[in-house]
Each structure stands twice: as C-alpha cells, then as structure tokens.
Amino acid sequence: MTTNSVLISEVGPRDGLQNCQAIMPTAAKKRWITALAAAGVKEIEVGSFVSPKLLPQMADTGEIVRHAIEIPGLEVAVLVPNLKGAQLAVEAGAHKITLPLSVSETHSLRNIRRTHDQVIDEAKAISDLIQTLPEERRPHFEGSLSTAFGCTLEGPIDEAVILRCAERLMAAGCDEVGLSDTTGYGDPMSMKRLIRAVRGVVGAENLTGVHLHNTRGLGLANVLAAYEEGITTFDSSLGGLGGCPTAPGASGNVVTEDLVFMFESMGVDTGIDLEALMATRELVQAALPDEDLYGFTPRAGLPLGFKGAPVPVAAE
C-alpha cells in the first residue's frame, strides 16, 4: 500500500498565516514562497480568497497567486469558501482550489453560516464555473471534509454522515475529496478506518490527501498511519505556523520540517532539500518576529551521517 515518494503540500502561507495575529507583508510572502519552491516544495497553498475584512492576512492572495504561478513546476493551491472565492482564484490563475465542507453541520453553521446543502450548492456552482473554462485553464477542484475526526462542538461525527458528504462532493463535481483533522481528534486507528471507509464510497484514486493537525502530539503518527493506508499527499506548515498557541509546543499544524525528516529518514522521497527548507525559517521569523516557530528537527539538527531518501527512478 505504501509508495517510495510522497507529495508534501505546504499550507503555511494560508493555514499558517491566516491564524497569526500579525500580517506578513506581501513582499515577504513572495520571498518565502519562492524559497520554499527552490527547496523542492512542489505544492503550496498560498492563500485563501475570503473577505479581507474577516481575514486581512489573506487580502493579497490574488497578487500572491499571480507571483507563485510564475515559479516553474510549482502547483499553486488556494482555499475558497464559496463561488465568489473560486471566481477570484480562477481569475488569478490558481492551479488547485479547495472548498472545505465541515462534516459537523453545527461547525459548518457556526464557521461559515452554511448548511451542508448550501455548501454542496457552492460546490456545484464552482464545478459549473470550472467547466466553462478551456481545459488547460481548469483548476483541480478538491472538496475537503473538515472536522472529519471529530468536532469540538459535536464530538465524534457519525461515519454515515461523513461518507454521504464525500459522495455529495464528488457528485457535485469535485475532482477528489480530502480528509481534514481540523481539531486534532484523530488517532492512527481512526485514520486508517476512515480512509478505508471514504475510499470505499469515492474510490481510492479520489482520496489521496490528508490535512492533519498536531494538537495532541499525534500528527506524525497519524501521518504514518495514513501513509500506510496508501495516502500520498500530506499538508503541513513550516514551523508549525498557525497554531498560534498560548503554550509553547502546542502547534496546530503538522510541522513540515519534522514531516519531511520522517519521510526522508524512512527512505520515502519528498523531493525537498531539508537544509534549504529549514533555512526558510529565517525569512518567516524576520517577517513575523513575534511569532513562535515550532519543530523538533530544526532544533536538534540532522543526525550524523543523515543522507535522506534516494530519489526514486521512474519506471520505464
């Protein structure tokens, strides 16, 4: 079920920055994204098209997308909450659009004031928009099942509800669904169980990515479980940016540096130069001097004799 390479999707510029108090200047965002790509990061969620009143940190997403799509080989992803966001994403030229659907309807109503039906309607409208575009300009469209491993308002969510949401997102026109452990409630067993169940209804090829948090320290263990189940795309955030915790070490997102270290140690290629990746922390710290950056590997350093994974040879 496992592969010898994975895709690390860096979400720091979106999930990280939108959860920080301070606003990273546009020029610093561009430098950071450029440096990440130069370190070998192949997919970056660079921002979200949301109301700048609600999230001023994301107000420059259009400009950031236009910068990022000029970087050769980089897959440029954005989060959108609705059709309007998708229109802006398409105008800017994003390669990938993610629409979150909270499987906890209570959370969905509190968070974006929309029922499941209403989110599915947005998904259909976005899909229709994409279909009007010439094929080469159509972004990849992912529906992300958030609070999939439990909700701070509802607790565990009935698996039947999650599967129905997954089916409806695919029927609405998504190219794939993703699983998000928004609350850090997941564990290795629930990870494997839910991945199997969702793949059972949408097909394995339509669930390839997970977005996991490290709220209770299980982030990398959950990544390992998902990898063993055949998942190949993993979201994470440089320096665990975005947790904005009140207590040290309690970051929200899985830390990219530790994630890359784990896979490379395991002999699983990420395509990322770990030293170059870690060096981008300085850019972030300079632009956000009051923000704590997390991660164990950057502090401990790489093991003596560490080589990383061999680059896989493509099959003939």
Add this chain to the structure above:
Amino acid sequence: MTTNSVLISEVGPRDGLQNCQAIMPTAAKKRWITALAAAGVKEIEVGSFVSPKLLPQMADTGEIVRHAIEIPGLEVAVLVPNLKGAQLAVEAGAHKITLPLSVSETHSLRNIRRTHDQVIDEAKAISDLIQTLPEERRPHFEGSLSTAFGCTLEGPIDEAVILRCAERLMAAGCDEVGLSDTTGYGDPMSMKRLIRAVRGVVGAENLTGVHLHNTRGLGLANVLAAYEEGITTFDSSLGGLGGCPTAPGASGNVVTEDLVFMFESMGVDTGIDLEALMATRELVQAALPDEDLYGFTPRAGLPLGFKGAPVPVAAE
C-alpha cells in the same frame, strides 16, 4: 501483530530526573510515584544505582525503591551501570534491573569507560548474582541496547554489531533485551527493520520493549511502528521530563500523557486514567518549579466525548 493492551513504563523518576539540574526531594519523589501508581501506571523506573557524585539526583534511589515496592501491583524497575549497582538494587528489592549496553562502542567508552567486552562481563556477573538468590527474590534482568538507531559520535551502527550485542547479552544471562533510541535517530522504517532483525536472533519473546526519544518529533510515530511490529512495552516520561532542552518543545523522552492518549484513542488499553495521570504534573511542577513540562494533550485537553479504550476481557 498488534495487541489490545500495552504496558507503559514510566521512566520520569529515573531518565527524567537524572537529566534535570534541580534535585527532586525524596518526599516529592515518593508522592509522585505513589500518584502515578494510583493513576494506573503499572511499571515505573524509579531511579538508578550510580555514583551519587556523578548523579546526585539519584542518591536516594535505595530509599525510593524501598518505598515503591510497598505499592501493591507496581513493578519497580531501576537502571544499573554495573555489578555494584545491581547489588544495591537487589538489596533494596527492585523487581527489574536494566543494564544499558551502548552498541556504539565509542559512546560506551565515552559514557561509562567500558568496552563491549567489559559490559558483557558485568552482565555475566549480575546474572551470577541473581542466580544466587531464592527464585522469588530474583529481579527480571534486561539488557538495553542503547544508541541502537544511531550514535551522535559514530552515526549509524552496523546492524551486525547490534545483533551480536543482543546475542551476547542473552548469552550472558539477561532475561530479555530492549532497544533504545538514545539519540532520537530512529524512524518508523528503521524501527520495524531493527525489531525484526533483533527478534530474528533472540526470539520475539525476548524483545518486547522499546525506549524511544522524541528528539526530532518522531517519538509517537516510532512508537506506532514498534507497536505494529508487535512491541508491547513502551518507556516514556511524564511531561517529557528529562529533555532539559534549551529550546521549548524539544523534549528528549516520549511524553507519557501523549503516549497514553494515543493508545487509548486507538482502543488499546493502557490501564491508565489519563486525567489522574495528567494531575500528577502538578506534583512534579511544585517540586521542580524551574523545570518545563512538555506534552500536547495536557494543554489541548481531551476531545469532546473521549472515552478511552475498553478494558480488555481476559481470555478464559
């Protein structure tokens, strides 16, 4: 290969405290150990019999052992570096003795000024001592292969060397061997590979426990890999005590609270009441006010609706 219960061996009073600057008062150690046992911790490494000049934090180990063995049902473990330590452990009445053998001979020489041959001689002498005791007073004797996943001085250690050390410890009279990732160099793949290899030479029943560090954030992922490989005993330290890091979050030992949370979430019984376990942090913090305690779960709190694992029903 997996089981529905595991043994968590708390090493905070030994591995934790011996790496802290401050010395925990004897009375506080006793209260902490009593509270840990009351929370359901079934095995505690309570100290080490080493020179009090080298490790004044461990000077009261004899008294601590004599206290701990009065707690019903608690397995009382100690670390010893040599025959002299084992004699003191036996006199105090410890149930389990662990002798570390660093598979990196460079590390062994620097750390305890002994070659592999010399450590094996100590193991034989300890085994001979144990054989002189009446059967009901014989402690369980473990040889722990430290730096098994790599050494900060030598880098990766040749697997043949590790297997030879494991065989020699068993031949010297150890009841079992353990694997220690002293340096936090291990990853899930190396974990599985080395467990299989060592079990291949000593038998699966003679390698049941691992002692893992969280130096690069992979602690729980490595625990998961070891569990999947059939390992059933896991060392960890309350609050990650013992890392004594210069940077926040960079604890050394796997954090007991997060480890218990992971297994209980997975439906794997630890026998430990997580709330009661987390409450013992206050005892430690009161006794060591300058020490940082780590752990994600204590800060985030338990998930809404969290029930923990069902208690396994013993087979008839």
